[in-house]
Each structure stands twice: as C-alpha cells, then as structure tokens.
Amino acid sequence: MPSHPRPFATHRADLDALAADNRRRALIPRAGVDFASNDYLGLAGSDVLREALAAGIARGLPAGSGGSRLLRGNHEEHEAVETHAARHYGHEAALFFSTGFAANAALFATLPQRGDLIVYDRLIHASAHDGMKLGRAERAAAAHNDPQSFDDTIAAWRTAGGTGTPWIAVESLYSMDGDRAPLADLAAVADRHDAILVVDEAHATGVYGTAGAGLAHGLARRDNLITLHTCGKALGAEGALLCGPQIARDFIVNRGRPFIFSTAPSPLMAWLVRQALEIVATQPERQAHLQSLVRYAETRLAALGLPASGTQILPVVIGDNARTMRIAGALQDAGFDVRGIRPPTVAQGTARLRIAITLNVGERDIDAMADTLAAAMAAA
Numbered sequence: 001m002p003s004h005p006r007p008f009a010t011h012r013a014d015l016d017a018l019a020a021d022n023r024r025r026a027l028i029p030r031a032g033v034d035f036a037s038n039d040y041l042g043l044a045g046s047d048v049l050r051e052a053l054a055a056g057i058a059r060g061l062p063a064g065s066g067g068s069r070l071l072r073g074n075h076e077e078h079e080a081v082e083t084h085a086a087r088h089y090g091h092e093a094a095l096f097f098s099t100g101f102a103a104n105a106a107l108f109a110t111l112p113q114r115g116d117l118i119v120y121d122r123l124i125h126a127s128a129h130d131g132m133k134l135g136r137a138e139r140a141a142a143a144h145n146d147p148q149s150f151d152d153t154i155a156a157w158r159t160a161g162g163t164g165t166p167w168i169a170v171e172s173l174y175s176m177d178g179d180r181a182p183l184a185d186l187a188a189v190a191d192r193h194d195a196i197l198v199v200d201e202a203h204a205t206g207v208y209g210t211a212g213a214g215l216a217h218g219l220a221r222r223d224n225l226i227t228l229h230t231c232g233k234a235l236g237a238e239g240a241l242l243c244g245p246q247i248a249r250d251f252i253v254n255r256g257r258p259f260i261f262s263t264a265p266s267p268l269m270a271w272l273v274r275q276a277l278e279i280v281a282t283q284p285e286r287q288a289h290l291q292s293l294v295r296y297a298e299t300r301l302a303a304l305g306l307p308a309s310g311t312q313i314l315p316v317v318i319g320d321n322a323r324t325m326r327i328a329g330a331l332q333d334a335g336f337d338v339r340g341i342r343p344p345t346v347a348q349g350t351a352r353l354r355i356a357i358t359l360n361v362g363e364r365d366i367d368a369m370a371d372t373l374a375a376a377m378a379a380a
C-alpha cells in the first residue's frame, strides 16, 4: 500500500514553519486603546452612524438584498449610493461592491484585456494582486512611488512590441508605510502613454481632499482615471465604491465575475454608506481634528528618534519578527492596541509596528502610548 499524507499534514507543517519564524497569525479579541484600526474618523461606533442605520431600518429597508444585482438583488439604494458617489468623487459613474477586496478583484480581473500591460507599484495591496492573477493582461512591478520606473517599464514594453493599453496601478496612501503616491506625476505618465491610471484610495478616502473626496480628487474628470474608495475605513461602514467612466461600470456589470456571481450588498449598507459620505462632507472638523492629532503623534514619535510618514499611518520599522512581536505584546499588555506587521504583508526584514491615529484616541492616549513604546523598545 503506498503511504499517503494524513489529511491536513501539509497544512500543519506549513503552520509549524510559520510559528518557527514568528509569523503564525491568530485572531485575538479586540482590546485596549485603538492604535490599530482604520476607523480614522471614529465613525464606526459613533452615535451619528448608528442613528443613520436606525433611520434606514425605520424607512423599511431590507437587511439582505436577496440576490445578485443582475437578478432580484438590485435595490434603489444601490443606485442611490452610486449616483451620490459619482458626484462626490467627481466621476461619470460608480459601482458599489460588498468589499474593497471584491472591487479590486473585479476591476483587475475584468477591465485590463489580453495584450494590455498592468504596471503596478511594488507595494500594492494583495487584492490588486489577486485580481491581476485572475485576469489576462501581462503584469510588471514598478519601483515604489517612482514615476520614472512606471514610465520606463511602459516604454520598454512598447519597444518590445506591446500594442495594447497600459494600466498604472497604485494606492494614493500606502497602508503599511503611510506614504503618499506622486499622483500628478503618475497621471502625467499615464497621459504620455495613453494609459489608464487606477488609484486605490482605501486609506485616503474621508481623510484627505475636499469633503474627504481623497487624494486623487484633483485629477477627477479625466477619461483615463479609475478610483477605488473603500467604505470600511474612514467611512466607518463597509463596502467599496469603484468610480470612473460609464463604460468601465457597464463593462464590469457585463463581464465582471466577482460582481455578477455574488449576492448584492445589503441595501441597508448602501444607505449607510451614503449617509457616511454626507457626514464626512458636512463635518470637516473631523478631518481637521485628525490632522492635528497626527501632528501631535509625530512630535511625540520624533522625540523618540522615529521618522514620520506625514499621514495617520505611522509605521515603526523594527526589522526582526520576534522583536517586533515582543514590543507589540508589551504595548498590548499595557492596554494599547498596537499590532506587529510581519512578512509577507511587508518585505522580509522590515517587520514593523503599524501605529494608526484615529479619532478614537486623544492626546493623553498618544502620550501614554509613546512613553510605553519607548520603554518597550529599550527592553526588547
């Protein structure tokens, strides 16, 4: 009898190898002062958003959509949030998804065609990678935040006979580094090469731009721009709004498998997202308050000799996986929810603490966290 591996033997070995490298993940209960969430404007648990949800229920909106948008699932609230978002973000059209991951999967799997080239920033999100893998276009990595690298990659592809459309895929604010993309320069590269620029605004939506419309808002109203606005971070809800030309929306509705073969988001969530967009737009003091807290945190971290990213995401790169998790553990034990981020989420040798500043904390929390961080780094 040939011997076969016992069920899940390879899975067990894989997890054991992760544990040996201090990279095994586990779900832990939410605890401590929030320096870990993407709830940048403190909306997720706010009364204002909970009341908006209650108002949606009182209006009789259904909890579930009951089907795909192309079947019975399409609800007027989906179309209402899309019309609202298109106007808000300065695009011709928008399409609402249950998550940003699904939106990126649909976008990158569907819009770039065989014979096209997607040039993506090396640090782009996993969901963009997975979408690209599902699609038919060629793909190439460009150096992080380096417009020249995008330009050179497209030029080399053209010289080698590439005849399709180039796509440039970036984030406007990188989730693990907190740095911003040079969007105007990237748009110029896109124009020079008749390329389409795709900007994932997950961490900028609500936090930057007029009425929280994001960092790419200044580039809006171009026919070669697509932006993605996730709704589970600063907007405090969930879902994602893909914004761009009408033709892109129509194409995904016809050809986008993650859109077509999936139950439509809850109409209540579509309603809630529309209210969240309105709250962010009419309460600019939330954005201003967050920026002042970020400046405060930067000063405190600078006193520890730590560099600032200039945004609400403040990475503290430690390097070693085990040391990173020891420092994160010490902060958690002291009541601060600071998480360690290890490879493969970030590059080998760059394990870090990802400190996120949100309106769920105040200056005194930042003081206390910074003091604990200094002690934990000295001890670890």
Ligand SMILES: Cc1ncc(COP(=O)(O)O)c(C=O)c1O
Binding pocket: 098, 099, 100, 101, 102, 104, 125, 127, 171, 175, 200, 202, 203, 230, 231, 232, 239, 240
């Ligand atoms: C840059 C980026 N894009 C897309 C996503 C996915 O969005 P969602 O959490 O709504 O699936 C995330 C976050 O998880 C993200 O950080």
